[in-house]
Amino acid sequence: xxxxxxxxxxxxxxxxxxxxxxxxxxxxxxxxxxxxxxxxxxxxxxxxxxxxxxxxxxxxxxxxxxxxxxxxxxxxxxxxxxxxxxxxxxxxxxxxxxxxxxxxxxxxxxxxxxxxxxxxxxxxxxxxxxxxxxxxxxxxxxxxxxxxxxxxxxxxxxxxxxxxxxxxxxxxxxxxxxxxxxxxxxxxxxxxxxxxxxxxxxxxxxxxxxxxxxxxxxxxxxxxxxxxxxxxxxxxxxxxxxxxxxxxxxxxxxxxxxxxxxxxxxxxxxxxxxxxxxxxxxxxxxxxxxxxxxxxxxxxxxxxxxxxxxxxxxxxxxxxxxxxxxxxxxxxxxxxxxxxxxxxxxxxxxxxxxxxxxxxxxxxxxxxxxxxxxxxxxxxxxxxxxxxxxxxxxxxxxxxxxxxxxxxxxxxxxxxxxxxxxxxxxxxxxxxxxxxxxxxxxxxxxxxxxxxxxxx
Numbered sequence: 341x342x343x344x345x346x347x348x349x350x351x352x353x354x355x356x357x358x359x360x361x362x363x364x365x366x367x368x369x370x371x372x373x374x375x376x377x378x379x380x381x382x383x384x385x386x387x388x389x390x391x392x393x394x395x396x397x398x399x400x401x402x403x404x405x406x407x408x409x410x411x412x413x414x415x416x417x418x419x420x421x422x423x424x425x426x427x428x429x430x431x432x433x434x435x436x437x438x439x440x441x442x443x444x445x446x447x448x449x450x451x452x453x454x455x456x457x458x459x460x461x462x463x464x465x466x467x468x469x470x471x472x473x474x475x476x477x478x479x480x481x482x483x484x485x486x487x488x489x490x491x492x493x494x495x496x497x498x499x500x501x502x503x504x505x506x507x508x509x510x511x512x513x514x515x516x517x518x519x520x521x522x523x524x525x526x527x528x529x530x531x532x533x534x535x536x537x538x539x540x541x542x543x544x545x546x547x548x549x550x551x552x553x554x555x556x557x558x559x560x561x562x563x564x565x566x567x568x569x570x571x572x573x574x575x576x577x578x579x580x581x582x583x584x585x586x587x588x589x590x591x592x593x594x595x596x597x598x599x600x601x602x603x604x605x606x607x608x609x610x611x612x613x614x615x616x617x618x619x620x621x622x623x624x625x626x627x628x629x630x631x632x633x634x635x636x637x638x639x640x641x642x643x644x645x646x647x648x649x650x651x652x653x654x655x656x657x658x659x660x661x662x663x664x665x666x667x668x669x670x671x672x673x674x675x676x677x678x679x680x681x682x683x684x685x686x687x688x689x690x691x692x693x694x695x696x697x698x699x700x701x702x703x704x705x706x707x708x709x710x711x712x713x714x715x716x717x718x719x720x721x722x723x724x725x726x727x728x729x730x731x732x733x734x735x736x737x738x739x740x741x742x743x744x745x746x747x748x749x750x751x752x753x754x755x756x757x758x759x760x761x762x763x764x765x766x767x768x769x770x771x772x773x774x775x776x777x778x779x780x781x782x783x784x785x786x787x788x789x790x791x792x793x794x795x796x
Contacts, residue, residue, distance in 0.1 A: 396607075401709040403651060403719060406592055406607040413770055415594035415603050423590060427583040434576040441569035444562045451559040458552040465545050472538045479531040486524055592650045596768055601631060604648050605640040605692075605718060610773055612707055612722040616730055617774035623730035624775045629741055630722055630729070632762030633748060634692060641692035641718050648692070652708045652719035660689035663696065672696060680715060691715035693725040703728045738782040763787055 665671030707719030
């Protein structure tokens with residue numbers, strides 16, 4: 341290689357070294373696409389219900405749960421409160437794990453973006469290091485060629501020739517020597533720049549490598565946290581659902597807050613008056629009047645050892661004393677061969693609403709949709725009692741209510757007791773149902789409710 345060629349090679353390498361070093365975080369458009377983030381599970385949405393199911397009935401129209409319209413009624417039982425507290429605690433825990441999962445997911449997303457950026461920076465730096473290595477080899481080759489040129493030159497011959505050389509030859513020789521010196525300087529400077537930049541790239545690679553390891557460790561840690569949070573959330577969601585099911589099963593066995601009224605009995609009275617609002621819309625019988633009768637007749641199906649089950653059946657039949665004319669009763673001989681009351685000599689009042697067999701034959705009804713008319717079923721008995729109370733016309737004033745109850749049991753003291761209990765139940769904050777809230781002044785006065793002024 342001539343001195344001129346060595347100079348040109350050195351200048352070419354030096355020009356390449358003037359290019360800027362790679363640096364900075366690449367733009368979002370340059371980053372690799374991230375893998376989809378793991379979604380935090382949410383509470384499952386409730387399935388759409390048919391109109392029958394929305395009222396707590398199955399597709400065949402049978403009552404299978406208390407009416408959803410009454411779900412907002414405040415209730416109490418020791419078991420129900422225990423389940424409620426457990427559910428509240430579980431839901432709080434579930435929310436915390438959802439928040440932890442969301443935080444881990446965000447951290448994973450951040451760490452993933454950081455890892456992609458660092459990998460791109462490291463990749464570019466490695467490419468830069470490869471180019472610098474190639475340039476260092478070029479400068480090393482140029483230095484070797486210049487050194488060979490210098491050591492193989494016949495310096496004595498050059499000195500002797502210089503004595504006899506012409507002025508033009510002297511100028512050319514001086515120019516070549518100047519070029520060689522310039523080439524030596526360029527190669528030396530270029531080699532130093534390559535060394536400096538190589539060292540800088542190595543430092544960057546070490547820094548980015550350390551940061552990449554940290555990002556990978558952070559990513560692994562948060563992936564583990566996310567997995568743990570999601571597993572805990574799934575477990576807690578299943579537990580919450582189990583507790584909700586337990587509360588739904590227990591709810592019929594509760595009492596309406598601040599009362600002695602069982603929730604399942606309320607459902608029976610409420611359904612009965614809603615049914616009558618459709619079949620006998622002019623009656624306008626309020627549910628709480630039925631509740632007053634039910635409390636007075638059998639303590640809401642809790643007479644003796646009896647209890648009402650979720651479908652309205654009683655755990656033990658409610659059967660009154662023989663109506664044989666003793667103990668202030670009217671003598672009524674057996675009218676059903678003992679079919680309903682088990683007595684072949686005298687009739688007895690049966691079921692939670694205390695119908696005698698002959699009266700049941702007239703007013704009995706299927707209140708729970710099971711195609712059976714059973715006086716020992718609370719839903720059936722409540723609907724039958726409502727039909728009897730509505731038999732004399734509208735029941736939307738205090739006077740009409742007293743008359744209806746008197747038809748049920750011809751005793752003024754009984755009427756007074758039922759009305760007192762009914763008015764108390766009317767203040768429990770239960771939805772009025774299809775008949776709407778009472779508006780008659782006598783009812784409002786009895787309940788201590790101020791009447792709504794008419795519009796101007």
